[in-house]
Amino acid sequence: MGLGGWIEVGRMDELGRLDSPVHRVHAQAKTVTTGLFVVAVMSFARDEVSALTPFFLYPLALMALGKIPPGYLVRKVLMAAPFAIAVGMFNPVFDRQPAFAIGALTVSGGWLSFASILLRFALTVSAAMVLVACTGMHRLCAGLERMGLPRILTVQLLFLYRYVFVVGAEGSRMVRSVELRASLTRALRFRVYGSLVGNLLLRSMARADRIYRAMLARGFDGEIRVLRPARFRLSDLAFVCGWAAFFAAARFWNLAGLLGSLLTKGVS
Amino acid sequence: MSHHVVEVRNLGYAYPDGTEALKGVSFRIEHGLAVALVGANGAGKSTLLQHLNGTLMPTTRGEVVIGGTTLTRETAATVRRAVGMVFQDPDDQLFMPTVFEDVAFGPLNAGLPPAEAEERAATALERVGMGHLRNRPPYKLSAGEKRAVAIATALAMSPDVLVMDEPSSNLDPRGRRRLIGLLRSFEHTRIIATHDLELVVEVCSHVFVLDGGALVAEGPTLAVLNDEALMLAHGLECPHILHHLHPHGPA
Numbered sequence: 043m044g045l046g047g048w049i050e051v052g053r054m055d056e057l058g059r060l061d062s063p064v065h066r067v068h069a070q071a072k073t074v075t076t077g078l079f080v081v082a083v084m085s086f087a088r089d090e091v092s093a094l095t096p097f098f099l100y101p102l103a104l105m106a107l108g109k110i111p112p113g114y115l116v117r118k119v120l121m122a123a124p125f126a127i128a129v130g131m132f133n134p135v136f137d138r139q140p141a142f143a144i145g146a147l148t149v150s151g152g153w154l155s156f157a158s159i160l161l162r163f164a165l166t167v168s169a170a171m172v173l174v175a176c177t178g179m180h181r182l183c184a185g186l187e188r189m190g191l192p193r194i195l196t197v198q199l200l201f202l203y204r205y206v207f208v209v210g211a212e213g214s215r216m217v218r219s220v221e222l223r224a225s226l227t228r229a230l231r232f233r234v235y236g237s238l239v240g241n242l243l244l245r246s247m248a249r250a251d252r253i254y255r256a257m258l259a260r261g262f263d264g265e266i267r268v269l270r271p272a273r274f275r276l277s278d279l280a281f282v283c284g285w286a287a288f289f290a291a292a293r294f295w296n297l298a299g300l301l302g303s304l305l306t307k308g309v310s
Numbered sequence: 311m312s313h314h315v316v317e318v319r320n321l322g323y324a325y326p327d328g329t330e331a332l333k334g335v336s337f338r339i340e341h342g343l344a345v346a347l348v349g350a351n352g353a354g355k356s357t358l359l360q361h362l363n364g365t366l367m368p369t370t371r372g373e374v375v376i377g378g379t380t381l382t383r384e385t386a387a388t389v390r391r392a393v394g395m396v397f398q399d400p401d402d403q404l405f406m407p408t409v410f411e412d413v414a415f416g417p418l419n420a421g422l423p424p425a426e427a428e429e430r431a432a433t434a435l436e437r438v439g440m441g442h443l444r445n446r447p448p449y450k451l452s453a454g455e456k457r458a459v460a461i462a463t464a465l466a467m468s469p470d471v472l473v474m475d476e477p478s479s480n481l482d483p484r485g486r487r488r489l490i491g492l493l494r495s496f497e498h499t500r501i502i503a504t505h506d507l508e509l510v511v512e513v514c515s516h517v518f519v520l521d522g523g524a525l526v527a528e529g530p531t532l533a534v535l536n537d538e539a540l541m542l543a544h545g546l547e548c549p550h551i552l553h554h555l556h557p558h559g560p561a
Contacts, residue, residue, distance in 0.1 A: 055407060055447060180407045204405055207449070252402040255365045259395040260467060261387065261419035268411075268418075 055207075057110055058178025064108035069177050069185030071278035075100075075285045076173045082289040083165050089141065089154040093296040094161045100285060101168040108176040118171050119164055126163035130156040179203045184268050197266060201250075208253075209246045216242060314341040314377045314392070314470040314499055316362065321372035323357055323523075331357040333523040334372065339516075341470075344493070344500040346510040346531070349520035350545030355475075355503040356398075358520065362473050362501065363393040377470060391420060394464030394498075398475040400456035404448035409440070409459050412448055416467040434466035435459070438492060454485025461492065471499040478506040507535060507549035519544055 058065075064072075079100050086094060105115060137152030174182060183196040216238055254262075291297065316339040323332040331354045339345050347355050360366040361374050364386035368374055374381040376389050397403045406412035413434055417427035435441045438458040443451065448459060457477065464472060477493070478486045486509070493500065493513045504510060510517060510531060517534040519527040521544040527534055535541065538548050 059407065059445075059447070178407060180411075208401070249402065252397065252399070253405055255360075256395070256397050256403040257405070257415075258365065259363055259390055259393075259397075260416035260463060261390060262415075263387075263419060265419075267415075 053114065054175055055178065057108075057114075057175040058181070060109055062108045062176070064104050064176045067176075067281050068272050068274050068278040069181045070189055070274065071281050072173055072177055073182065073185055073189065075282050076169050078282075078286050078289055079169050080166050082293045083162050085293065086158070086162075089151055089158055091154060091157050091161060092298045092302075093292070094158065094165065096292045096297040097165050097289070099288070101165065101172045104172045104176055105168075108172065110172060110175045115168060115171055115175070119167050122167050123160075123163070126160055129163075130159035133159070180266075180268070181272070184266065187266070193265060197264065200266065204253075205246065205250060208249055209242065212245055212249065213242050315339065315375075316377075316471055316499060316501065317375040318358075318361070319373050319375070321358070321361060321368055321374065322370045323361065323366060323368070324370055331523050332361075335520070335523070335525045336372075337518060337525060337528060339499060339501065341499055342497055343516060344496075344502065344514040345516045345518060346514040347501060347503040347518050347520060348505070348507065348510065348546060353520040353544075354523040355520055357523075359395075359473055359475055359501070359503055362471075363390050363395050365395075391467060392469055393471045393473055394467050394469030396457075396460050396464050396472065396474040396477060398479065400453070400460040401449070403460045403463060404456060407447060408444065409446050409448055409451070410435070410444035413459065413462050413466045416463060420467065430466045430468070431462075434462040437465055438462045439488070452485075453480045454482065454488065457481060457485070457489065458492070469498060471501065472496060473501045475503050476505070477502060478504060478509050507546065508551045511535060511549055511551050519546070521545070 079097070083094065083097055101115075104110075105112060133156040134150060134152035137150060137155065139151040140148045141151045141154050142149055177185070179200060183200045186199075187193055187196040220234055220238060317337075319336050321332055321335045322330070324330045335354075335358060347358065349355050357366065361368060361381075362376070364374075364381050364383075367383065367386075368381065377392050379385050379388055379392075381389050404412050406415055410428075410431055414427045414431035417430045418424070422430065432441065432444070435444055438461050440455060440458045440462060443455060443459065448456065451459065457480075461472075461474075461477075478489055481489060486506075490509055490512050493502070493509075500513070502510070502514060514531050517527075517529065517531050518525055519534060519540070526544060527537075527540055532552070535549055536552055541548050
């Protein structure tokens with residue numbers, strides 16, 4: 043699998059073009075809702091775990107309704123996981139205060155906050171991924187721009203996204219050509235990869251320059267214009283308000299805890 | 311009609327490293343002509359093309375006049391609207407999420423209202439026979455389809471002049487044949503840089519031969535391409551089509 047396959051940007055693009063109830067929701071509505079989601083998830087105490095779990099409803103519901111394959115999403119989230127693990131990995135070492143015990147097993151505060159970091163990471167990253175997959179980067183950037191994000195940022199974002207694909211393809215061709223001629227020892231190969239990366243950078247810059255020239259040739263002046271700017275409908279407002287109400291409820295009451303006590307009450 | 315004349319006067323250009331790519335090139339192309347720009351690799355073809363729409367500006371010497379407008383930084387936007395450029399690698403030219411949006415990109419930038427831009431894009435796609443691909447992502451097309459769509463992106467701007475860099479490269483014989491038919495059907499002034507001399511015979515009425523950054527010969531296609539001594543001297547060959555009449559050849 044080449045670099046391009048690994049990044050799978052084309053796949054993301056295809057998903058963004060699907061038609062589903064979630065895709066039809068206005069880009070701005072989805073962006074605002076995801077923003078609220080991230081704020082709600084991040085506002086919990088550092089060792090909160092159980093109250094976070096109901097928030098999985100948001101990415102899961104969007105994924106299911108938006109026809110996003112779960113396996114694809116999980117792969118994407120796992121790809122970014124090392125960062126979250128690196129952020130939280132020392133918590134269990136430094137914070138050994140016992141928090142609670144399950145039978146003979148004592149769980150320390152450090153492990154709790156580590157779990158909390160991983161949960162938050164999984165929630166926010168999957169929500170962001172679902173947002174892009176259900177909206178398409180292009181509509182997303184157009185939406186961000188209308189929401190007042192400086193144009194220079196949205197255009198940067200759009201092209202970053204576009205070039206990843208181009209550079210990925212270029213990179214995988216270079217890797218293939220190295221591998222075809224490499225009956226090399228591993229040590230030598232690492233040295234080759236060094237110059238390969240430099241070469242890739244130069245090639246990408248040349249390519250970026252050609253794309254920019256092609257855009258100029260067609261009158262590009264820094265503004266991305268879309269054919270049919272989508273209308274913000276009442277259902278979009280309902281989408282934002284409905285989810286905002288759910289986030290608020292899940293933020294102020296521990297829904298998982300409530301459900302648990304309800305169930306135990308029912309049993310007894 | 312004189313207002314779509316392409317005129318290059320004593321154009322010189324040196325790259326920042328000092329390499330002199332153009333050494334005082336001058337020519338004049340009347341409206342509606344199809345002109346081929348031929349020459350060996352490194353002869354200066356691409357550099358010259360880049361001057362025709364202001365990607366490169368005549369800095370050291372000379373000037374470029376398109377339809378009566380002298381190319382400067384101030385007039386570049388106007389000139390670019392008049393000159394449709396088709397790049398050598400269609401992947402550089404197609405960057406929007408769908409074919410249709412890509413073709414509409416130029417008209418939207420020109421300030422057309424979306425409905426009109428859509429109409430222009432649809433017409434341009436139909437013109438190159440690619441209307442059925444409108445909702446496909448460009449990177450999924452075949453080389454021939456990409457090329458046709460790249461031409462449509464230029465056509466959608468309603469240019470007076472079409473400038474193309476190696477339009478037949480990477481095409482299979484059928485795709486190339488289709489391209490030739492398309493190029494022959496245009497009424498725009500066409501400037502085509504290419505090594506495909508057989509295509510030149512079929513499409514272009516005039517040929518400019520470039521070598522070492524200078525214009526070394528110009529004239530009617532058959533006269534120039536039949537001059538074997540001239541062709542060999544500048545790294546070219548007489549196209550076979552002139553020796554053996556091809557079954558699909560020029561009428």
